[in-house]
Amino acid sequence: MANCNIDFGPMKKRVNVTEPYLPPLEEFIPYLKQIWDSKVLTNCGAFHNQLEEALCEFLGVKHLSLFTNGTIALVTALQSLRVTGEVITTPYSFVATSHSLLWNGIKPVFVDIDPDTLNLDPEKIEAAITPQTTAILPVHCYGHPCDVDAIQSIADNYNLKVIYDAAHAFGVSDEGGSLLRHGDLSVLSFHATKVFNTFEGGAIICPDASTKHRIDQLKNFGFVDETTVDAPGINGKMAEINAAMGLVQLKTFREIIARRKAIDTTYRELLSGVPGIRCLQGAHGKEGNYAYFPILVGADYQLSRDGLYHRLKEVDIHPRRYFYPLISDFPMYRGLPSARHDNLPMAVRAAEQILCLPIYPALELECVKEVAKIIAHP
Ligand SMILES: *Cc1c(COP(=O)(O)O)cnc(C)c1O
Numbered sequence: 001m002a003n004c005n006i007d008f009g010p011m012k013k014r015v016n017v018t019e020p021y022l023p024p025l026e027e028f029i030p031y032l033k034q035i036w037d038s039k040v041l042t043n044c045g046a047f048h049n050q051l052e053e054a055l056c057e058f059l060g061v062k063h064l065s066l067f068t069n070g071t072i073a074l075v076t077a078l079q080s081l082r083v084t085g086e087v088i089t090t091p092y093s094f095v096a097t098s099h100s101l102l103w104n105g106i107k108p109v110f111v112d113i114d115p116d117t118l119n120l121d122p123e124k125i126e127a128a129i130t131p132q133t134t135a136i137l138p139v140h141c142y143g144h145p146c147d148v149d150a151i152q153s154i155a156d157n158y159n160l161k162v163i164y165d166a167a168h169a170f171g172v173s174d175e176g177g178s179l180l181r182h183g184d185l186s187v188l189s190f191h192a193t194k195v196f197n198t199f200e201g202g203a204i205i206c207p208d209a210s211t212k213h214r215i216d217q218l219k220n221f222g223f224v225d226e227t228t229v230d231a232p233g234i235n236g237k238m239a240e241i242n243a244a245m246g247l248v249q250l251k252t253f254r255e256i257i258a259r260r261k262a263i264d265t266t267y268r269e270l271l272s273g274v275p276g277i278r279c280l281q282g283a284h285g286k287e288g289n290y291a292y293f294p295i296l297v298g299a300d301y302q303l304s305r306d307g308l309y310h311r312l313k314e315v316d317i318h319p320r321r322y323f324y325p326l327i328s329d330f331p332m333y334r335g336l337p338s339a340r341h342d343n344l345p346m347a348v349r350a351a352e353q354i355l356c357l358p359i360y361p362a363l364e365l366e367c368v369k370e371v372a373k374i375i376a377h378p
Pocket of ligand 1: 069070071072093094096097139165167168188189190191200201202
C-alpha cells in the first residue's frame with residue numbers, strides 16, 4: 001500500500017524530502033558480528049580498507065580515502081593542497097562548502113551561478129581572481145556536472161587548484177567516465193540524507209597514490225609513523241561500523257538509482273505543463289544519480305514559492321528550500337564584498353524560487369502523483 005498521506009486519512013504518513021535507504025537488518029548483522037569478534041572498531045580496519053577498494057571499483061576511480069564525514073574531508077582536502085589566501089566558490093550550496101574554507105583560515109570569494117545549472121558560472125570566475133587567489137571550490141549542485149572543462153582551463157591559466165565539492169555527485173558520470181576524476185581533488189559525503197550513506201561519512205578522491213598517502217596521514221592527526229607527527233592533522237577516520245554500512249549499501253545501489261529515476265520521470269511528466277513551474281534539467285544522457293528533484297517556482301505560478309511550500313506542508317508533505325538562504329547571507333559571510341546581492345543576482349533569484357521535492361527509493365509513485373497534483377492545482 002502506498003504510504004501517501006493524502007489517500008489514507010487515518011494512516012497518513014509524513015512525506016519528507018528524503019529518507020535514508022536502510023538495507024534489511026539481517027544483512028547488516030554478520031558485519032556487526034565480525035566487528036564484535038575482531039574487536040577492531042576503527043583506525044583503518046578490514047571494512048574500511050574493503051570499502052575503499054570497493055568504492056574505487058564501483059565509482060571507476062583509482063584512489064580514494066574514506067572520512068568520518070564530508071565536511072572534515074573538505075577541510076582536509078584544502079589543507080593537503082596547502083590552499084591559502086582567497087578561494088573562489090559558490091554561494092548556492094550547503095553551508096559546509098564555505099565553512100571548510102573558514103576552518104583553513106581562507107577567505108571565500110563568492111561568484112554567481114549559471115541560471116540553468118545553478119552551478120558556479122565559469123564566465124564570472126576570471127573577474128574575481130586576485131593575486132591572493134589560490135584555488136576554486138565549485139559544487140556539482142544536485143549532482144549536475146559543473147562546466148569542468150571551462151573551470152580547468154581558467155585554473156590552468158592562473159595556476160589555481162580545483163577542489164570539487166562532489167557531495168551530491170556519488171555515482172555520476174560524464175562521457176569520459178566518473179565525474180569525480182576532475183579537478184585536483186573531489187570530495188564526497190555519505191551523510192544519511194545522501195544517495196549513498198554510511199550513517200555519517202565521506203571521502204576524498206585522489207589522483208595518485210602519494211596524494212592518498214598524504215591525505216591518509218592528515219586524517220590520522222598527521223602521524224607519519226608511530227612516533228612522528230609532521231602536520232596539524234585531524235581525526236577524520238571512518239569507523240568500521242560506518243564502512244560496513246557502506247559495503248552493504250553498495251550491493252543495492254543500482255536498484256536504488258532505478259527507483260529514483262522512476263520518480264524523477266514521473267515528476268517531469270506531470271509537472272511539464274504546469275505554468276510557472278520549471279524542473280531543473282536532468283542528466284543529459286549521461287549517468288545521473290537522481291539525488292534531488294529541484295523545481296523553480298516562477299513569478300507566473302499561482303502561489304509564491306513559500307506559498308507552495310506551506311501548502312504542501314499542510315498535507316504533511318515536506319519539501320525543502322535547498323538552497324535558501326544563500327551561504328553568503330549567513331552572518332559569518334555577509335560582510336564580505338563578494339556576498340553583496342548585486343554581485344550574485346542569479347543565486348539570489350534561485351534561492352527565492354527553489355523547492356526540492358520528495359525523492360527517495362521508498363517513495364511510492366502514487367505519492368509522487370499526489371505531490372504533482374497538488375502543485376498543478378494548489
Ligand atoms: C552534505 C553536504 C556537505 C557536508 O557533508 P557532511 O557529510 O554532512 O559533512 C558538503 N557539501 C554539500 C554540498 C553537501 O550537500
